[in-house]
Amino acid sequence: MKLMELFKVEIEGIEMKDYGDFANAYITYAEIDDPVTGKRRELTEEEIDDLDSSYVQEYIWDYIH
Secondary structure: OOOOOOEEEEEEOOOHHHOOOOOOOEEEEEEEEOOOOOOEEEOOHHHHHHOOHHHHHHHHHHHHO
16 A cells, blocks of 8 residues: 555554554554545555555654654
8 A cells, every 4th residue: 555644543552661663553543535536534454454564653653752
């Protein structure tokens, strides 16, 4: 999946004992503006799983800080 702007993101697994990399944190919910319909929609579990892991890690890092 291409990188896209995420909205209403929910993150779980943030544990301060993992400070530094927060390796256990993950996205459980997110919405996007669908390029096909032009409407905002919820990402499926598969789409969330397909997000680039580096992008997710950076997103979580930015969210925490």
